[in-house]
Amino acid sequence: MQRIPKISESEWEIMKVIWRSNPITAEQIVLQLPADIEWSDQTVRTFINRLLKKNAIGFEKSGRSYHYYPLVSEQECVRAESQSFLKRVFGGAADLMVTNFLEDGHLSDKEIEQLQRILMEKQEKKERHPKT
Amino acid sequence: MQRIPKISESEWEIMKVIWRSNPITAEQIVLQLPADIEWSDQTVRTFINRLLKKNAIGFEKSGRSYHYYPLVSEQECVRAESQSFLKRVFGGAADLMVTNFLEDGHLSDKEIEQLQRILMEKQEKKERHPKT
DNA sequence: CCATTAATATTACAAGTGTAAACGGTAATT
DNA sequence: AATTACCGTTTACACTTGTAATATTAATGG
The missing domain is CATH 1.10.1220 (Arc Repressor Mutant)
Structure with a gap:
């Protein structure tokens, strides 16, 4: 199990919101996504769930809703993505x-x-x- | 149908070979892939085919084998990938x-x-x- | 001309992604 | 207390990707 999970394009959008402010509820995540993104609530929740499965985020229960927070730092994710991009496109x-x-x-x-x-x-x- | 097709990680490896020297046969592509890549012939041919379907490359028949050449320039692919990376990771x-x-x-x-x-x-x- | 062979094309199949709908439990409302 | 509304979980489904095996077609050697 490698340290930094592979985060898909859509998942990045979720992560960026969570990194910016956390802990944060699913509802707030939906609200804070860039305006040009039009995902249904369900779609966002799917992405949140996949990020949980990947251990990219965690949560604490608080009454009815969960409050999510990152388990990996933006730093390390940016670094990983950069490396991958660099390797793919510029041979490193x-x-x-x-x-x-x-x-x-x-x-x-x-x-x-x-x-x-x-x-x-x-x-x-x-x-x-x-x-x- | 957008100008620049989306090229996957593996496909990039194929494209890099084709950009470097073309027209080129499938056999030569296999040979010229970096040594640390160990794909079966069939795998490489699958990637070549997908690139054909995506109109990223074309070919001319020459006797038994095809000679492949790029239909999109490295420049424009690098630019597209860079934009995508930039948007995803650094918000542009x-x-x-x-x-x-x-x-x-x-x-x-x-x-x-x-x-x-x-x-x-x-x-x-x-x-x-x-x-x- | 026909069989062999070599190259391409088709099919396979599991994991990941984009995009949700349906289901289920719990809290709030009537 | 029964019903509704909300929130999270499970299921769905088509497309892409990684990784090949198998099938088909065309060229070449006899």
Whole structure:
């Protein structure tokens, strides 16, 4: 049983809501899903149930309804998905991927400047901690 | 019928081979798959067939065997997958994604320098073509 | 020309996904 | 107390994916 369960596209939407605020009831999850998602209540509950089965979330009973909370962190899920994506599409080469994003115009000028700041910081940090 | 078909993880492996060299026979595809992939011939042919059905590849008959070639470019598939990944995991925010890759230590120092060069170039280009 | 063989095409089958409806129990309402 | 309304659980069903085995067709060697 691997640490991080495989989370499907739809399930990601549920998880994002739960990570944002938890513990949370099924009803609230439905309400907090992005407006462009139009799933029936039942559908949402199905996804919640599958996430329970996968041990991606847990719950505590509270009277009539359950309050769900994550059992895996967003951090680790993002990392796992990123690795998988990276491997599938770029054969694992992270620099290739980032380069592609830069070249392919996914990023606005403002975003590019932001990145430059981050890179700068990283560089400085490196210089202050040589070979760490 | 959308332009870019959805290509599964296994199918990506096939596509990568076909993009690298085409037209190419099924036999050669089997041979050129990464060594760590151990699929039976039949499995590979199944994937090839599914890609045909999806119109991701085409073929020309040549005697006994077919020679396959891509009908969609790697560029557009990479772009589609990236968009999908971005939307699923980062809610579409490309800068968040790149930042995450930087922060999360996926990149070596050398790669980071490389990126800085690319950003630099982009910046320069922008300055030479103001508001283009 | 026909049998052999090699390559493609069809079929199989379980697990995962998207999308719900139906069922069941418990709490609230009449 | 009986009924309703709500919430979670079970069941459903078609499509995709991973992983092949089997069937069919076409080319090639005799």
